[in-house]
Amino acid sequence: MENPFELLFDKCPKEESIVPCKCRSMSHEIICGGGDISSSNTLRYIFRDASPNEHQDDDNVRNVVVKNNHNSQGPIETKRNYYHYSHLILQDTPIETIANGTFEYFTFLVITIRQHYYLTKIELNAFVPSNSVTTLLKFDSNHKLGSDGESIESLFNVIRTFTNLETLLIHRCALTHIPANAFGGLQVSLRKLRRISLIGNRIQTIHSHAFVGHLPSLRLLILNNNELDTIEPNAIKLDTDHCTPNFNYEKIYYFIDLSNNRLQSHSIADSNSILTNCSTELNLSNNSIHYLPESIYRPMFSKFMKLFLYGNDLDCSHCEMGWMLRGRYCSMFNSTLTYQSLIESSNCNQTILSFDTFREKCSSNNKMVSSEKNPMEPMVESNHDLLHCPMDTNQTNHSSTTTKFISDSYFIYLFLLFFFHLFTFF
Template structure:
């Protein structure tokens, strides 16, 4: 115990001594130096202390890295040499750095790596060779780095890799090969990386993947393949990746996907398939993937989707289907997605939204429907969305006729839910073109009532009669009878109004001879429209009742006349008798 106390006191005295910081450097803490003066070739002239544990060299002028540049630095653990053009590295440069754990040679313009340069660094855990100009690597370049955990080779000019390049890196956790020019990956390239958790391959020129390319990566959690030129994915390519959580396949040239491609990726939380020329999806694409939270399927050529393609994704919170060519959606497409919070259907070609599409989305908070071809929505389209916070409806050709009023009633009750940056506007009819849906008043809604003609469609000449004459009730004949005397009603059906243009005094809902598509007969104006166009199923009954009324009126009139004649005769007889007396 006494020996330990003496050793501790001795170390304290050593650390109390002033640290000799080089003149051209800054020493933020003991045993660390940051230097940015001089050139790569003049590093020995900096007279760096050999007991440094952390060394940062940056923005040095170009030069050759000599074999004695770091001589004697046997305790150095972290070294960064970046933003300093290195013409070449002499063999043996890192021979004394046997305790080095982190080496960063970023943005140094390296074009090649000597074969045995890194062999002495057996304790190395992190190696950064990114943002250089490496065009090739020897298959033994990393042969001695058995403790390496992170390797960054991104942003170079690599076009191919030796199959045995990573054969000794059994402890590697993260490998970044992105932003190179790789066109092909050898079949056994990743076979020894049993501990790999993150594999970054995006932004290359990969044309295909070998079958079984990733079959031994059982611990892989992130696989990034977006931004390549993949035309197909082998069936079962991801079946062995039971731990995979993030997978990106966007911005490739995939036109189809194999059936059951994600059948065994139960741990997925984020899947990117966007910006591919997908023409269709198989009926069975996913298995039970309860943890999937984000699915990106935007920017495809899909015209529709299989009705059950999203079954098993009960944890989905974000579904991106925007910027595509979707023209129709199955009514049960989103069934079971009760945790969905954001649904993007904008920038498509949707003309109709199925009434049952949104029924199960009890957690939906944001719905984007802008930039489609929607002309109308049912009045209860969003009634099953109790948590809805915003719905975007702009840039749709809304047809503001009577079919839209039930939805407008909902809109007037929830004006705060509609995005105001690009508000929805009427495109037709012409009298309402350009008006915001939220600005249509109750007077507009009243124009669809069976008792009130539209004030917007009345001309000055027609307005006066409209105020003096009583509009026929829904139970009256299509052509009102004059008030002076009853006129026999013709037994033939009334001639429907021309469909080319409504008459000035005809409400918009009754302007055509056939009901508008989607008309709800239970709505107050729906029944009136059928009567006005001669389509009521009770016309014959109406005419029969009218005839009976007319006959009853004539009979009553005859009885009254007969009674008055009798009374007159009795009165004359009474007068004669009085005259005789």
């Protein structure tokens, strides 16, 4: 569906009114950069004085009338008190702060803030009224943005005001952690946000409730190439109403990329640190994970999970890895599904991960107790909320009683069918 804001772009301001910024008339972009913008006040004065001349009335109050000729029912005149453009690019200036009211007469569909060395703070109302319009917000190569607690707080306070946001990119900045309620809170609703990418920062910790809130559209969470070594309890909780049976084994809904970090075996605090209500691909490649603690990783499979562990120095014979051999017989496919088959790893394959590997080393360990009767047979997964077979109704938020109901209904059907044929025979 075409974004209605794209139909209402204004013509460029007169060149002399927006210098040293430039406006591209074909793409409706405004680009500002260079040493001439020496302070936040300079930037604010530029945008306060700039306007398409014919829209500016005598008392300097903007009252823009736009004709929307794309409406199938005929032209509609829309009044608004701001000018709207496709893209703001603010780059390579020596400013330290973007102050409140800097863009008070302008809105932008996309905002890019990049290549600032001194920028540390963005005040809460810096982008009003654009924060109700912008769909893509990008911070790139701002070397001090997010370098301390105050800078991080100001950044996420501003992000939470962008109610129409669909994509957030914070790349190669100085973020050291993701704070609690970074994307949530009682008064916050980022309902359209689909993609969060925080690549190449210095993030070490994802705090509790960082990605917990009103994020029903979020599908991509990318934090690769950071310094991540701690994910606190309840740090990531993704919940959507769009999880249907289609997102089951063949199709992934959530993509979470934590690759190329410093995660170790117990860096994920507990099984509640990463919670999703739909099929998930979790990429933990190129970390420092030595083994997978059962108490942390096994519960993750309450929904379909595909786990990538390439580039980790895994000890495949560690007794904590024995749970990966647990299986569930899937009669529909006449095969046994194991956790091991859902974990992609370059060095723990089916040949190495076998009962022979664990039998002697871990025979006294409770992890292997279910193999005592016949150590050559796979352990059976006893928890029906974990490791679902393909097409298992548990995968779509039904309880295990649903499976029993379907099974019972099938036998009742066969029973009635038998009596029907018996009756017709006589």
